[in-house]
Structure formats: structure tokens, C-alpha cells
Amino acid sequence: MFEVLISLLPSVLLEGLILGFVYAMIALGYTMVYGVLELINFAHSEIFMSGAVAGAETFILLKGTIANPYLLLLVAIIIGGAVAAFVSVSVERLAYRPLRKRGTTNRLVPLITAIGASFFLQDLVRLIEGLWNNAFYRRYPTFDAFERTYNLPVWLGDIVIILSLFTFFFAIVYLIYWVGVRLARAKQKRPTRNTLYALSGLSILFTVLFSLKYREVLTTDMGLSIQMKSLLVIVVSLAMLFGLNWLVNKTKLGVAIRAVAQDAQTASLMGINPDVIISRTFLIGGFLGGVAGVLFGLLYTLVHPYVGFIPGIKAFTAAVLGGIGNITGAAVGGLVLGMLEMLGGTYLTFLTNGAMGTEYKDILAFVILILILLFRPQGILGQQVGEKV
Amino acid sequence: MKKVLELKSVHTYYGHIHALKGVSLEVREGEIVTLIGANGAGKTTTLRTISGMVAPREGEIIFEGQRVNHLPAYEIVKRGIGHVPEGRRIFPRLTVEENLEIGAYLTNDRQAVAERKAEVFDLFPRLAERRRQLGGTLSGGEQQMLAIGRALMQDPRILLLDEPSMGLAPVLVDAIFEIIVELNKRGKTILLVEQNALLALKVAHRGYVLQTGEITLEGPAEELARNEEVKKAYLGG
Incomplete structure (x- = not known):
């Protein structure tokens, strides 16, 4: 019996890895914003959702026009990313910046605003989708090229x-x-x-x-076998991770982001407008979230205005697990969480003799979140981007 | 000589606290001007008001013939005011080199940035040795050098220095002041805020004494250094 369970392990771990990469992509957005503003941007799950929905619409609209599925995916990724980036920047501009300008020092205020923005975006997308399609559940079309399985x-x-x-x-x-x-x-x-x-x-x-x-x-x-779409998730998220690391560590914008994160006031003495840098941070984080949304839709097919909540809160867990504010930490946290969740989903039933089924796998993520917050609030890798002194 | 910077009865408030009560001063091209005074007299506030970190409620700040009060800090830097803030405020988790590069944020000319970096390294060889180290790992003196170097990267028309001697060993204080004189010889105009009045008056051309938000005395540095009141209050008799 035990050996049978172990023999499942490789494919479970691989599935967990894929899920983990999805979490990692979303976690990047939480981590970047937290690094610069020390704000947990709860609206990020809805930014992710708007990317997923925009991607679905792109696929549906252009399916007849663009025959090559890879090209179509590229277009959807760009549009999904752009829509999410726009939503992200707008939330910052309309909700968070006015609070900052008023000099609100209470950290609960922006947090509650973030939750409010989250609900607002859910219902806004629901309204738009309802008016446009008369239904707000959208399905990603499937393509043979993406469904095909390859043996590693x-x-x-x-x-x-x-x-x-x-x-x-x-x-x-x-x-x-x-x-x-x-x-x-x-x-x-x-x-x-x-x-x-x-x-x-x-x-x-x-x-x-x-x-x-x-x-x-x-x-x-x-x-081991892997589907093309899962492979795409891994490739794109790796590209995003390395790209973001390069951007933050090697470019002028990246240095400016880190400077604002460490000391916004002194950064302004260098001629940096902190608002511009914060806006760019939301732009980048939002774009990455939107791309993650499109890939999520490709993997799990069904998207709707409320689809962001669970992946969002898990990605947040991943960001905390890895060390919020830390880009590599977001990736590590995402991967660990994805694997733990898949392992939980597969083995909980066996371990508890059927008392707890796969449906309890979500609990695992939140138990981890609570444990981390209790015992190691700075996460596995600790904070890196921000670290106020 | 040409006035670079002029303050005309500037009033600044922190909430309800009236920190500057009509400060007027001027800095001319090529000068070292020092602003001395006790703790809490408003020296730092004066510099922060000039560089736009706090907005004055009344009065005018004129830099090279243009009013700059009410501009945000990042706009004032563009005009050519370099501020080395109190407590140095280097970016602890940027490397020395990144700290310098961020100082030249407004310059897109890579050539010019490289040249200025070479100048700063020439002025502070210690920084060149530590260019890959994180700013936060430097000693106090090195951090002060980095803060000055970072401000120089903007090639400012005037340099505002806030307590460059604070918390440094006497040897390092002398070294920093030598650099200040050297910078001035190379043509930099400097407004220096110091608690160490003796030292400040030694290197400066002119000075102002600030007391609870008001200028009480002003004049050539040697005269101030001989002034009985100044001696009693700031030079230890």
C-alpha cells in the first residue's frame, strides 16, 4: 500500500510544481508592492482575475482569426497583462495614492481600502461581463497543441x-x-x-x-509526462522570475524601486518622484499578475469574476512563506506551497483513512499561513526588497 | 558676486510648531556659508525647507533668480540643489556603487555618470575600495563620504551639508572638512549646517547664527568667531 502511494509521488510533485509556479507568478505582485509600500495589496487577486478574464475574451474573440495557438496565446498574454496592469495602476492612482497624500499613518486604512477595491473590481467585472455576454462565466477554448502530453x-x-x-x-x-x-x-x-x-x-x-x-x-x-500547457506555465513563469530579478537588480528603474522601498524621502532628494516609481511598481506587478491569470485560465479553463480569491490568497500565503518583499522568496514559497497542497490533496484521504478528502487541501495552505505568521513571520528567506531601517 | 540662493523671511511649520520664524539668508557663488546654532534652533529645518522636503508657509526661496518654494523635492534637485541630509541617509541595501548611481538618477548620459563616479572615487578612495559592499555595512565616516559623493553625482550648483561631522571620530571630522574645503576650491558653492561651530567658522567665508527659528547674527566667519556672544554660546567660552 505504502509503495503504491510512493509511486504516485513523482507525478504529484510535478503537478505541485506546476501549481506552485502559478502561485509564484501571482505572489510576485504581492511581494513587489509590499516591498515598496509595506502594503498588502489585497486587490491583487482581482488584478489577476481581470487578466484571466481579459485573456478569455481575447481567446474567444480571436480564435477564428488567429489560427496558430501559440501566437494566439502570445496575444492573449499581452492583452491580459496589459488589462491587469491598467487595473493595477488605476487602483493605486484612485485608491491608495489619495490615502498616502493625506498622510494616513494607520496601516489598517489602506488594508481595508484594498479589500474594498477587491470587492469593487469583482462586481465591476461581473457587470461588464454581464452586459457584454449576458453571462459572467467564461471558458478558455482548448487546443490540441496545448493538451498534448509529452514524456519527459x-x-x-x-x-x-x-x-x-x-x-x-x-x-x-x-x-x-x-x-x-x-x-x-x-x-x-x-x-x-x-x-x-x-x-x-x-x-x-x-x-x-x-x-x-x-x-x-x-x-x-x-x-513522467507533462502537458504542453503546463510546460508553458513553467517556461513563462521562469522567464518572469528571471526577468523581474534582472529588472530589479540590474536596471536603473530597479535601483530606483529599491531606493524608494528603503527610503522614499531620501529618494526624492535624488530627483526621483516616488509616486512615479510606485506607479511603475504597480504596473509591473499588475502585468505579471495578468499574465499569470491568462496561464491560469489556460490550465483550469473556467474563469469568472470571483476566480481570483482562492489563488490570490494562496499566492499571498506563498509570498509570506517565502518572505514577503523578497522576489526569490515568492518563487520558493509558491513552489513549496504548490507541492504541499498537491501532496495534501493526494494523500490526505489515505492518511486519515478517508475521513478527510481532497477538498481539505485548501486548509493546508491556511494552516501553513498561520504557522508561518506565528513562528517565522519574515518567511523562509526574509525580507529583501524593502527592509526599512 | 552673483547670488546663488536667497531666502526671504521664510516661515516653516511642523504641524502647529513654528519652526522657522522669518529666516532670511543668502549664499553667493563660490562661497562656503555656515549656519550655526544650538540643537533645535531650526538649522536642519532650514535645509529641508530649501530642498523641498517641507514646504514653507510664508516667504520666498529664490534659486538662481527663480522661485523654488512649493516645488516638490524631486523638482528642486533638477534645478541644481544637492542635499546631504542629516544622519547621512544612505540607502543601506544598495551597494556603494548603486548609491552613487542613484545619485545621478537625473542624468541619462552614461559617459557623464562614469566621469562623475571616477571623480568621486578620486575624492574618496575608500569608496572605490568598497564599491561592491552594501551601504549599510560601511562605517559612519564612510557613510558620510558616500552621502557627499552621492550628492556630487548630480553635479549640483549648490551643496547643502547637514551636520557632516555628526557622530564621527575627530580624525574623520578633519578629513571630511578637508574635503569640503577641497570641493569649494574646485568651485562648489556650499551651505554648511554644523553644531561644531568652531570648525565650521574656520572653513566658512560667512556665517549665520540661528536661534529658535530666527537669525540673530550674521557676518564674515572670522568676525563671528571673535564675537563674544558666539564664543560664549557655541565656542565654549
């Missing part, structure tokens, strides 16, 4: 499994370590390099032992 070469499959196992073990070991530190009421603020090496070493050890013990079960003859 065995070596690649092995790498994916080993990396996923490592990430998974690392997350577990790390969390246990931090819970331990907290329970022991130790003073240590952040893990030293040596602690990190030790934890990584331990995780590598677990990974090796685990894969050796279950080698036969883990590598089946069939190998």
Missing part, C-alpha cells in the same frame, strides 16, 4: 523529482528548525550561513536516502 526524458524526470524532494525536505526541515528556535525562545534573529548549510545538508541527506530507498518505485517505466 528519464534523466529530466529524475532531476525534477530530486529537486522537488529537496525543496520539500528543505521546507520541512527549515520550518521545524524555526519552530524549535522559537519554542526554545532563542535570541537568534536570522539563520547564519552555517545553519543554512547544515539544514541544506540534512535535506540533501533525506533526499538521497529517500530516493535510494524507493528508487524502483519512483522511476517507473512510463516516466
